[in-house]
Amino acid sequence: ETVIVLLTRDLRVHDNPALATACEQARHVVPLFVLDPAIDPRHRAGFLHESLHDLRSSLRSLGGDLVVRRGDPVAEAVTLARTANATAIWAAADVSAFARRRERHLAEACEAGRLGFRLFPGLTVVPPGDLLPSGGDHYRVFTPYWRAWSAAPRRKVLAPPGRVRLPDGIGVGDLPAREPYGLLRGGETAGRRRLDEWLKSGLARYPDDRDLAPERTSMLSAYLRFGCVSPAEVVARSARRAGGEEFVRQLCWRDFYYQVAFAFPELPRRDYRSRGSDWKDDEQAFAAWREGLTGVPIVDAGMRQLRDEGWMHNRLRMIVGSFLTKRLGIDWRLGADHFNDLLLDADIPNNCGNWQWVAGTGNDTRPNRVLNPLRQAKKVDPHGDYVRRYVPELAGLPGPAVHEPWKNPVPRYPAPILDGV
Numbered sequence: 001e002t003v004i005v006l007l008t009r010d011l012r013v014h015d016n017p018a019l020a021t022a023c024e025q026a027r028h029v030v031p032l033f034v035l036d037p038a039i040d041p042r043h044r045a046g047f048l049h050e051s052l053h054d055l056r057s058s059l060r061s062l063g064g065d066l067v068v069r070r071g072d073p074v075a076e077a078v079t080l081a082r083t084a085n086a087t088a089i090w091a092a093a094d095v096s097a098f099a100r101r102r103e104r105h106l107a108e109a110c111e112a113g114r115l116g117f118r119l120f121p122g123l124t125v126v127p128p129g130d131l132l133p134s135g136g137d138h139y140r141v142f143t144p145y146w147r148a149w150s151a152a153p154r155r156k157v158l159a160p161p162g163r164v165r166l167p168d169g170i171g172v173g174d175l176p177a178r179e180p181y182g183l184l185r186g187g188e189t190a191g192r193r194r195l196d197e198w199l200k201s202g203l204a205r206y207p208d209d210r211d212l213a214p215e216r217t218s219m220l221s222a223y224l225r226f227g228c229v230s231p232a233e234v235v236a237r238s239a240r241r242a243g244g245e246e247f248v249r250q251l252c253w254r255d256f257y258y259q260v261a262f263a264f265p266e267l268p269r270r271d272y273r274s275r276g277s278d279w280k281d282d283e284q285a286f287a288a289w290r291e292g293l294t295g296v297p298i299v300d301a302g303m304r305q306l307r308d309e310g311w312m313h314n315r316l317r318m319i320v321g322s323f324l325t326k327r328l329g330i331d332w333r334l335g336a337d338h339f340n341d342l343l344l345d346a347d348i349p350n351n352c353g354n355w356q357w358v359a360g361t362g363n364d365t366r367p368n369r370v371l372n373p374l375r376q377a378k379k380v381d382p383h384g385d386y387v388r389r390y391v392p393e394l395a396g397l398p399g400p401a402v403h404e405p406w407k408n409p410v411p412r413y414p415a416p417i418l419d420g421v
């Protein structure tokens with residue numbers, strides 16, 4: 001028996017339920033990745049390609065390979081199933097409307113072609129839709145979800161397959177060249193190294209340091225985004241350590257937004273809760289925000305880190321998001337699109353869920369909260385080092401004075417685009 005495992009955003013050999021089950025139950029397994037021209041990975045292309053190279057070398061060391069095709073994933077998987085004489089196509093279940101449409105097409109194509117079809121968990125710790133509040137189709141508020149999630153049964157974290165046996169005569173296909181971009185190197189090997197390092201020397205300080213910029217958090221988000229590390233494994237390995245509960249709670253936020261997106265597929269475009277006022281059309285202010293030229297140092301530092309490194313600290317994302325939507329009055333969808341262009345970790349549930357939270361159209365129980373950038377700056381960057389790193393025009397201002405350049409105007413740095421920062 002031969003099974004095709006269509007890999008999408010589960011680019012790992014550790015704790016990969018579809019791959020592990022196929023290798024256990026089938027004589028031959030074809031791990032397949034299809035580069036789909038309909039999906040533009042934007043600045044994530046380099047991370048994705050590095051992840052694919054890494055996965056190929058892991059699969060080779062297990063006796064197999066990563067088979068790569070270009071085109072429509074459903075058509076390519078079915079064609080390959082015929083060439084390889086396969087009996088089934090398996091994959092990991094996803095949540096976005098786009099991915100679920102693809103799953104439906106794949107299920108139909110398998111039925112028409114008399115192939116077995118199965119979806120496996122693995123994208124989240126608890127599968128979206130598994131936990132439901134009484135009388136509702138999903139959890140709208142985090143705390144009750146956190147309670148139910150913490151008590152939910154967990155599947156076993158799986159070891160990598162012992163061996164991957166590819167059938168004979170399958171062309172493996174070329175991968176695009178590696179083209180590194182941003183702060184992080186893609187792939188399971190780099191992700192696991194970061195996780196080990198984090199458990200050893202970062203996690204214990206997380207409850208105290210997580211709101212300080214820049215690198216005091218795990219920086220695992222891009223690895224989770226592409227499934228280079230398994231969220232279930234991250235939780236299992238951190239849960240009982242010092243700092244673990246606070247960290248695991250953040251991973252629960254990730255699952256929370258996945259179950260919101262699962263139940264509310266319009267999340268990327270439609271307000272989850274109506275805001276009841278119009279957004280402003282202000283291209284000039286939006287451009288200043290994008291370029292990191294608002295004249296508010298903490299906002300500009302965050303936006304420049306995003307532009308240069310493809311990453312930004314969570315608190316900074318909240319500050320720049322609140323500034324765009326609540327202070328400049330600009331539509332959260334424009335902010336989410338910009339983040340989606342540049343972030344290495346951007347995905348629909350987390351990006352749009354968090355943007356709606358920040359804008360007051362989402363799951364925040366205090367939708368009218370406005371973050372004060374100056375007060376926030378003093379908390380997240382008390383000594384001003386973060387701002388000086390990303391806004392070199394201000395490098396001459398010492399300590400926290402860097403957050404208020406209007407008190408000592410600096411040439412080449414703009415005055416704030418808003419009064420009363």
Ligand code: FAD
Nearest residue numbers: 217218219220221250251254314317345346347350351354
């Ligand atoms: P850590 O603090 O180490 O947390 C560990 C993990 O928990 C993260 O990797 C992430 O998977 C999860 N997590 C942490 N905070 C959140 C959160 N607020 N919501 C959901 N999951 C969370 N995260 C993304 O993964 N992709 C996005 O596209 C994204 N867009 C965002 C947009 C805005 C406006 C805001 C405010 C937040 C966004 N986040 C997004 C959430 C959060 O900022 C990042 O997950 C976090 O900064 C990643 O850094 P880390 O891995 O070091 O996090």
